Amino acid sequence: xxxxxxxxxxxxxxxxxxxxxxxxxxxxxxxxxxxxxxxxxxxxxxxxxxxxxxxxxxxxxxxxxxxxxxxxxxxxxxxxxxxxxxxxxxxxxxxxxxxxxxxxxxxxxx
Amino acid sequence: xxxxxxxxxxxxxxxxxxxxxxxxxxxxxxxxxxxxxxxxxxxxxxxxxxxxxxxxxxxxxxxxxxxxxxxxxxxxxxxxxxxxxxxxxxxxxxxxxxxxxxxxxxxxxxxxxxxx
Numbered sequence: 105x106x107x108x109x110x111x112x113x114x115x116x117x118x119x120x121x122x123x124x125x126x127x128x129x130x131x132x133x134x135x136x137x138x139x140x141x142x143x144x145x146x147x148x149x150x151x152x153x154x155x156x157x158x159x160x161x162x163x164x165x166x167x168x169x170x171x172x173x174x175x176x177x178x179x180x181x182x183x184x185x186x187x188x189x190x191x192x193x194x195x196x197x198x199x200x201x202x203x204x205x206x207x208x209x210x211x212x213x214x
Numbered sequence: 215x216x217x218x219x220x221x222x223x224x225x226x227x228x229x230x231x232x233x234x235x236x237x238x239x240x241x242x243x244x245x246x247x248x249x250x251x252x253x254x255x256x257x258x259x260x261x262x263x264x265x266x267x268x269x270x271x272x273x274x275x276x277x278x279x280x281x282x283x284x285x286x287x288x289x290x291x292x293x294x295x296x297x298x299x300x301x302x303x304x305x306x307x308x309x310x311x312x313x314x315x316x317x318x319x320x321x322x323x324x325x326x327x328x329x330x
Contacts (some may be wrong), residue, residue, distance in 0.1 A: 136315075137316075139317075141259075141317070143259075148308055149251075149308075151318050155314065192258065192259055202264075203315070205259040205260065
């Protein structure tokens with residue numbers, strides 16, 4: 105089973121700053137199967153990025169994803185107040201089918 | 215508009231059973247992959263189960279043999295039958311549609327609490 109390690113655990117930044125979140129996999133991940141989610145307190149997760157770098161419908165262009173193999177990054181340029189939340193990466197493994205999530209990065213207001 | 219609405223959660227004693235329902239609208243569950251994902255209080259996300267459009271089903275090792283995913287095409291609803299519940303099954307359970315092996319739409323979640 106592929107383990108996803110997210111860092112940092114908590115990131116403290118101010119609105120307007122740039123956020124860089126990391127997701128490292130224990131084995132190579134097919135890029136088409138790496139996604140990022142945002143979760144706010146009391147809400148369900150929201151898909152932000154799929155296929156490592158494609159934005160989901162309605163996601164602002166200040167969110168971008170990059171990476172391949174075992175190292176992936178979610179970047180948020182110019183943080184808005186509504187961006188402070190927990191972010192999870194997720195991968196799909198095909199044999200047998202299954203999904204794993206990272207433990208999350210909490211993005212908090214500094 | 216795509217919507218997923220879970221129901222069936224609540225307080226259950228250890229060893230008990232519960233069936234969660236996920237009513238879908240705006241799309242057809244039988245033509246899609248559907249999944250359950252859970253989140254223990256204050257913890258991260260854990261994938262639980264998957265049902266393919268073909269009807270094939272898959273489970274996380276932590277629930278294999280204990281949980282069963284199914285669907286009723288006539289009701290456009292997905293279910294999660296949970297048996298022999300333990301304290302560690304306490305979580306919010308989310309139903310989600312799977313597209314390109316990602317979870318693109320989620321329900322609001324339903325809380326299952328396993329406690330004496």
